[in-house]
Each structure stands twice: as structure tokens, then as C-alpha cells.
Amino acid sequence: MDDAVGEAGLVDQFEELPRREGGPLARLEDERVPGRHPRFDLSAFAGAVRHEETGFVDPYTFAVTLKEDAEARGATVSTDTEVTGLRTDGGRVAGVETEAGSVDAPRVVVAAGWRTERFLREQVRLPIRPYRTQCAVLDPGRELDAEFPMGWVPGEHVYFRPEPNGDLLVGGWSFAEDDPEGASEREDEAFRDHVADLVPGFLRDFDRARFVNGWAGVDGATPDTRPIVDAPDDGPEGLVVATGFHGRGVMTAPVAASAVRELVGGPAAPFSLSTFALDRFDSRSRDFEFSSISAGD
Incomplete structure (x- = not known):
């Protein structure tokens, strides 16, 4: 895990700062930003709202660490093994079918992203809609310093954060996807063009930044983004079921794990699970308006 670097949301105008649990907020006027973050040029903005005591992780390192810790405690992790179906017997879960054979289990946790809805369609209806999101990595020529924050730009459907090697990652551009299998x-070229036009507008010395690589993926959304x-x-x-994380699965992993542990018969979570309950939705329809959390509005 990288050290906490803070999170900055650029703003077009200042209003009363919203309350936020878990860390203080600070308002940085345009003229105050260069002293703390010299790579920023916020002449087109009123300033930034800084969220203190935040940070980010490398998802791959995080996932591998969890896998190794689980295996050290006796778990078996089967990669490249497709789970093809849920087995039930008399209204109870009996296990799963995989391409490598059957696995017996009295409890099954399905946390398969947007595929969870399709996988369980015969057992339970879930209001999950696939959406596609993208990332691009830029080499700024001059490495970003250790104090460079992660953040987002209002209304532009992107967030940004430094890479450990000093590059800049820009992600987001999230929109509903009707063909997740074929995505x-x-x-996209449109996303690269958007990043190329946007970044030099608030960061200095990025007009000749070099594109390093990029990728895209599909995740699952719920009507209320929770x-x-x-x-x-x-x-x-x-x-x-544990699904519909709206791109925040890694960030909410400790909370989700505590909730799942309670649901499979373990100790109670130190919070109410009602926030994540399926019955909070009046409709289970998959046809709802997608809301992008990367818009930053």
C-alpha cells in the first residue's frame, strides 16, 4: 500500500463544504494550490477541496497479498477455473459446478462483479447493470513528486492519481455497457483524446506528456451506486451475494468482508448491513439509469 497522499477535488465554485466522516476537509483557493502542489495550474478553477488522510493501493499487489494470506491460513485459491453453475438441493445451497468438477459447500458467496446477476438469474433477481470504464497512463517527462495527490475533475468523468514510478494514471470515462462480453x-481513442485535451488544462508541463499504455474493463453498478x-x-x-461495487470494490473490501463474514455465520459486523440489503430496492429491474461516480460532480 502506498502512503497516504491526500485527495484533491478540483471545483468550479466553492459552496459550503460537505460533511465527511473519516477525515477532515480543507478548502484550497486557487492562489494557495501552487505552494502545496506546484504542478497544478488551477487558473480555470476556483480552487480545490482537499480530503486529508486518504491514500490509494495498487490493486494487483493488494489482490496477490490477499491470496497469499488466505493460502497461508488454509484456503485454496483456484485461478483460471470457470464456475459454471450453482448447485442447490431442497431450497438450500449444495455447492458449485466448475469446469474442473463439483465442489460441495453449505454456503456459497458469489462475488463475480457484473457477472453475478447473470450467474444467479435463475435463483434471484439482482438490479445490476454492466458498465465500462477506462484507464490511461501518461509519462510526464518529469516524475511526479511524492506529494502529488490523487483527485478528480468536476463534470469530466475522470479521476487521476500518481503511479509509484512517477507517471500519472487517469481513469474513469464510465458509461453503461450493453454488450459486456464483447466490450x-x-x-478508446475518444478517451485518449479527452485525456490529452483535459490534463494540460490543470497540470503544468503535461502538454508533451507521452502515452504509456491504457486498458478498459467492465464492472457492475446498482441504481444507487452502493x-x-x-x-x-x-x-x-x-x-x-457481494456485487455492484461500482468500481469501489478494493476501497470497500474491509467493509464488504466484515459484512460477508456475518452473513456466513461469523461474528457480527460493527455496523448495520441494511445499507447493503437487496430489499432496499423497490424494483429489481436491470434497466435503470447508470450514474458514473467518476464524473466528480
């Missing part, structure tokens, strides 16, 4: 895993972590009443007994 390209490469970033995940579903629940043991659905209308599903088979022993089934737990």
Missing part, C-alpha cells in the same frame, strides 16, 4: 479491453452484500430472502438458503 473491448483496450482504451453495493449489494446480502443473503437474499428469496434465494436458496446458504447463498450470499
Whole structure:
């Protein structure tokens, strides 16, 4: 995990700062920003709202660390093994079918992103809609310093953060995807053009930044942008779902894990699970208006 670097949201106009649990907020007027973050040029903005005590992780390193820790505690992790179906017996979960054979289990947690809805369609209806998001990495020529924050730009559907090697990652550009299976895993030219036009407008010395690489992926969204972590009443007994994280799965992993642990019979989570309950939705329809959390509005 990288050290906390702070998070800055650029703003077009200042209003009363919203309350935020878990860390203080600071308002940085345009003229104050260069002293703290000299690479920023906020002449086109009123300034920035800084969220203190924040940071970011490298998702790959995080996932590998969790895998190794789980295996050290006796878990078996099977990669490149497709789970083809859920087995039930008399209204209870009995296990899963995989391409490598059957696995017996009295409880099954399905946390398969946008595929969770399709995988469980015969057992329970879930209001999950696929959406596609993209990333691009830029080499600024001169490495970003250790104090460079992560942040977002209002209304532009992007966020940004430094890479450990001093490059800049710009992500977002998230829109509903009607063909998730056929969606390209490469970033779009339109996204690269958007990044190329946008970044030099608020960062100095980026007009000749070099494109390093990019990619795209599909995730699952819910109507209210909050995940579903629940043991659905209308599903088979022993089934737990954890899906619809709206791109924030890594960030909410500790909370989701505590909720899942309670749902599979472990200690109670130190918070109410009602926030993530499936029955909070009046409709289970998959046809809802997608809201992008990367818009930064």
C-alpha cells in the first residue's frame, strides 16, 4: 500500500463544504494550490477541496497479498477455473459446478462483479447493470513528486492519481455497457483524446506528456451506486451475494468482508448491513439509469 497522499477535488465554485466522516476537509483557493502542489495550474478553477488522510493501493499487489494470506491460513485459491453453475438441493445451497468438477459447500458467496446477476438469474433477481470504464497512463517527462495527490475533475468523468514510478494514471470515462462480453479491453481513442485535451488544462508541463499504455474493463453498478452484500430472502438458503461495487470494490473490501463474514455465520459486523440489503430496492429491474461516480460532480 502506498502512503497516504491526500485527495484533491478540483471545483468550479466553492459552496459550503460537505460533511465527511473519516477525515477532515480543507478548502484550497486557487492562489494557495501552487505552494502545496506546484504542478497544478488551477487558473480555470476556483480552487480545490482537499480530503486529508486518504491514500490509494495498487490493486494487483493488494489482490496477490490477499491470496497469499488466505493460502497461508488454509484456503485454496483456484485461478483460471470457470464456475459454471450453482448447485442447490431442497431450497438450500449444495455447492458449485466448475469446469474442473463439483465442489460441495453449505454456503456459497458469489462475488463475480457484473457477472453475478447473470450467474444467479435463475435463483434471484439482482438490479445490476454492466458498465465500462477506462484507464490511461501518461509519462510526464518529469516524475511526479511524492506529494502529488490523487483527485478528480468536476463534470469530466475522470479521476487521476500518481503511479509509484512517477507517471500519472487517469481513469474513469464510465458509461453503461450493453454488450459486456464483447466490450473491448483496450482504451478508446475518444478517451485518449479527452485525456490529452483535459490534463494540460490543470497540470503544468503535461502538454508533451507521452502515452504509456491504457486498458478498459467492465464492472457492475446498482441504481444507487452502493453495493449489494446480502443473503437474499428469496434465494436458496446458504447463498450470499457481494456485487455492484461500482468500481469501489478494493476501497470497500474491509467493509464488504466484515459484512460477508456475518452473513456466513461469523461474528457480527460493527455496523448495520441494511445499507447493503437487496430489499432496499423497490424494483429489481436491470434497466435503470447508470450514474458514473467518476464524473466528480
